[in-house]
Amino acid sequence: MLKGTQTGTNNYLVKQLPIATAFLNRKLEVVHASDKWIEYFNFPDRDVFGKKIFTLFKDSHKNWQKVLNDCLKGKASVNGAERFMDSEQKDRWFEWTNVPWHDEKENVIGVILQTEDITDKVNNELNLEKQHLLFNDKSEIAKIGSWNLDFINQELTWCTTSKRIHEVSLDFEPNIDTAIDFYKQGYSRNTISMAVERAMVEGVPFSEKLQLVTAKGNEKWVIASGKPIFKHGIFLGLMGTIQDISEEVLADIKTKENELLLKTLIDNLPLNVFIKDLDSKKVLVNKSECDYLGVKNANELLGKNDFDLYDKKIAQISRDEDLQVINSLKPILGKETRCVKKDGTVTTFLTSKIPLIGDDKTANGLIGISLDISTLKQKEEELRDLINVTSLQNKKLINFAHIVSHNLRSHSANFSMLLDFLINEQNGEERENITKMLVEASDNLLETLENLNEVVAINTNTNLNKKPTALKETVAKVVLNLAGFLKNNNAKIIDEISDDLVINVIPAYLESILMNFITNAVKYKEPSRNPRITLGTAKSGKYTVLSIKDNGMGIDLKKYGDKLFGMYKTFHNHKDARGIGLYITKNQIEAMQGKIVTQSKVGIGTTFNIYFNDKN
Amino acid sequence: MIRISAIYIIDDDPITVFGIKKLLSTVAECDEITTYANGKLAIDQIKATLENKKSLPEVIFLDINMPIMDGWQFLEAFISLAIPQKIRINIVTSSIDAVDRDKWKWYKSKTHHTITFNNKPIKKEGISEITKVA
Numbered sequence: 001m002l003k004g005t006q007t008g009t010n011n012y013l014v015k016q017l018p019i020a021t022a023f024l025n026r027k028l029e030v031v032h033a034s035d036k037w038i039e040y041f042n043f044p045d046r047d048v049f050g051k052k053i054f055t056l057f058k059d060s061h062k063n064w065q066k067v068l069n070d071c072l073k074g075k076a077s078v079n080g081a082e083r084f085m086d087s088e089q090k091d092r093w094f095e096w097t098n099v100p101w102h103d104e105k106e107n108v109i110g111v112i113l114q115t116e117d118i119t120d121k122v123n124n125e126l127n128l129e130k131q132h133l134l135f136n137d138k139s140e141i142a143k144i145g146s147w148n149l150d151f152i153n154q155e156l157t158w159c160t161t162s163k164r165i166h167e168v169s170l171d172f173e174p175n176i177d178t179a180i181d182f183y184k185q186g187y188s189r190n191t192i193s194m195a196v197e198r199a200m201v202e203g204v205p206f207s208e209k210l211q212l213v214t215a216k217g218n219e220k221w222v223i224a225s226g227k228p229i230f231k232h233g234i235f236l237g238l239m240g241t242i243q244d245i246s247e248e249v250l251a252d253i254k255t256k257e258n259e260l261l262l263k264t265l266i267d268n269l270p271l272n273v274f275i276k277d278l279d280s281k282k283v284l285v286n287k288s289e290c291d292y293l294g295v296k297n298a299n300e301l302l303g304k305n306d307f308d309l310y311d312k313k314i315a316q317i318s319r320d321e322d323l324q325v326i327n328s329l330k331p332i333l334g335k336e337t338r339c340v341k342k343d344g345t346v347t348t349f350l351t352s353k354i355p356l357i358g359d360d361k362t363a364n365g366l367i368g369i370s371l372d373i374s375t376l377k378q379k380e381e382e383l384r385d386l387i388n389v390t391s392l393q394n395k396k397l398i399n400f401a402h403i404v405s406h407n408l409r410s411h412s413a414n415f416s417m418l419l420d421f422l423i424n425e426q427n428g429e430e431r432e433n434i435t436k437m438l439v440e441a442s443d444n445l446l447e448t449l450e451n452l453n454e455v456v457a458i459n460t461n462t463n464l465n466k467k468p469t470a471l472k473e474t475v476a477k478v479v480l481n482l483a484g485f486l487k488n489n490n491a492k493i494i495d496e497i498s499d500d501l502v503i504n505v506i507p508a509y510l511e512s513i514l515m516n517f518i519t520n521a522v523k524y525k526e527p528s529r530n531p532r533i534t535l536g537t538a539k540s541g542k543y544t545v546l547s548i549k550d551n552g553m554g555i556d557l558k559k560y561g562d563k564l565f566g567m568y569k570t571f572h573n574h575k576d577a578r579g580i581g582l583y584i585t586k587n588q589i590e591a592m593q594g595k596i597v598t599q600s601k602v603g604i605g606t607t608f609n610i611y612f613n614d615k616n
Numbered sequence: 617m618i619r620i621s622a623i624y625i626i627d628d629d630p631i632t633v634f635g636i637k638k639l640l641s642t643v644a645e646c647d648e649i650t651t652y653a654n655g656k657l658a659i660d661q662i663k664a665t666l667e668n669k670k671s672l673p674e675v676i677f678l679d680i681n682m683p684i685m686d687g688w689q690f691l692e693a694f695i696s697l698a699i700p701q702k703i704r705i706n707i708v709t710s711s712i713d714a715v716d717r718d719k720w721k722w723y724k725s726k727t728h729h730t731i732t733f734n735n736k737p738i739k740k741e742g743i744s745e746i747t748k749v750a
Contacts, residue, residue: 406713
């Protein structure tokens with residue numbers, strides 16, 4: 001009875017325990033259990049009493065059986081955690097405390113079980129572990145390490161990533177001094193020292209881009225950030241991160257270096273370089289292009305097109321080229337182009353236009369490269385002029401050699417023939433006749449030599465220089481010298497030359513030329529009328545043109561044109577025709593880099609247009 | 617002595633004309649030697665002769681360099697005339713220019729007349745060779 005009552009009392013006491021508790025007898029059958037225990041496990045059959053524990057926990061761990069048996073032998077066990085699937089099929093975790101149940105005589109009469117639901121705790125721990133792993137991964141990948149400075153204990157801790165960044169072994173123990181010493185001497189070390197100092201003294205957080213030298217001696221760029229921690233106004237220490245940004249910084253430096261290199265290269269190339277967009281607007285120009293277009297700053301050209309910069313016609317040609325390159329995607333290479341700026345300056349370029357092809361395989365602009373070949377072009381022209389002059393002189397030389405050889409030969413042939421006659425001639429009268437002819441031949445030879453000499457002098461006398469000469473004055477002088485001759489022939493000179501006209505000539509040649517043309521005009525007058533000679537001038541490019549127009553007999557230029565200025569060519573049956581005047585005149589004009597153009601009509605008259613080259 | 621009915625000398629140099637005449641007198645008997653100072657005078661005479669159906673010269677001595685109408689222009693005009701009989705034309709020049717020789721060859725190939733090219737001075741030994749009826 002007593003026992004029964006006691007049991008009943010015990011039962012009731014246990015039932016009310018606030019902790020999940022169960023009492024098992026030696027057969028491991030549930031004797032008492034707190035409501036909490038029954039509730040915890042939410043057994044399908046709430047009547048647990050008298051049931052064996054392993055009937056209730058079918059899937060329990062083998063180890064537990066051993067623990068319970070140990071308890072029955074009086075051995076208290078360590079706490080154990082056990083996973084249990086509840087009726088709702090959810091994972092639940094319990095911490096078990098198994099202790100022997102003693103009676104008053106210290107006999108083991110069973111086992112007392114105490115369980116605590118630690119599901120939430122376990123889940124939290126798992127989460128924490130997960131987050132920790134995740135954080136480590138993240139910091140590993142981002143190369144962001146963390147550190148913590150405990151000011152009170154003067155302890156500095158680095159995370160694994162921080163240690164990796166510093167390239168120290170994982171058991172390395174940093175302190176504030178060694179940590180600062182990792183920063184590169186100079187700017188980096190000074191900056192971090194001051195930043196830490198300020199953070200500790202003034203509570204100012206920092207974030208600096210600095211260089212450090214790792215334990216292995218490698219230089220790295222890092223962003224070191226730190227933040228002071230206060231609790232109730234008391235400074236506890238600093239926590240912060242260190243991020244390895246070497247790759248980014250190096251890439252950035254490399255990019256900047258490349259940019260600088262490219263810019264220096266493009267700017268200093270002796271070529272005009274530009275990039276145009278699809279509307280032919282300039283989006284990049286180099287220094288040469290700026291210099292060429294006479295602007296100091298590239299911004300003055302950006303956004304402008306060729307119509308803004310060049311002569312309209314030239315701009316249209318350039319735009320057409322741009323469109324061709326953009327549409328065909330084929331570059332134009334080394335094309336000789338003539339550029340005329342708005343102020344009229346002409347430049348010759350060797351231009352290449354290369355399409356800028358984007359990912360979509362269409363052009364989104366073009367690169368232009370122009371090489372100024374104006375000086376080259378000018379030199380080429382000068383060279384061509386020189387070749388022309390040389391070949392002309394060569395031709396003249398050959399021509400002159402023929403004239404010399406022909407004329408001298410004809411005289412020498414006469415001498416030879418006459419001397420041969422003289423030797424064999426017996427007749428005194430005939431001998432005298434031959435001797436007379438020999439004298440004549442000798443005079444002819446002398447005259448020929450004098451003429452040739454004059455021609456040679458014109459072509460070789462480089463001492464004579466061109467001088468600005470008043471044309472009207474020279475004409476007046478020549479007319480005065482010829483006054484008698486003109487009067488005898490009833491010739492009239494009509495001078496239409498302006499008073500102040502000055503031409504660049506060798507004065508002696510000008511006189512000789514005027515003398516020759518005027519005398520010729522009178523000599524070859526049309527017998528039925530009095531000679532009228534009109535002198536006038538006009539301008540033609542680099543020449544001043546003097547025209548001498550007569551109303552003489554004229555000459556058939558179809559027949560004689562090519563011989564008009566030849567040596568010893570005469571075309572009229574005139575007693576004074578020697579065939580030397582015009583030849584010399586032509587040589588004099590050519591010696592002054594001029595030329596003659598003749599117009600003539602038989603019976604009407606002749607006009608000689610004499611082109612005087614204004615240049616020296 | 618060769619007998620030639622008529623000879624023309626077309627040359628503007630009196631010394632050459634004198635020389636040719638003097639040389640001719642040693643090799644040929646000629647009824648009529650006429651001289652012309654340029655090609656135009658000679659060709660005009662020849663045209664007139666043809667029109668009048670009179671006899672043409674058998675031999676012509678021709679200079680190249682002459683005013684008004686030179687030797688080549690004369691040849692050009694002469695070979696275009698309808699003259700059935702062969703006439704001998706002796707070019708007499710001081711020119712040694714290859715161009716002149718080429719021109720001679722060209723005219724020679726264009727006509728049935730006999731054309732020779734002779735450099736001045738003409739020697740006694742050579743005159744008889746070129747003074748015969750073609």
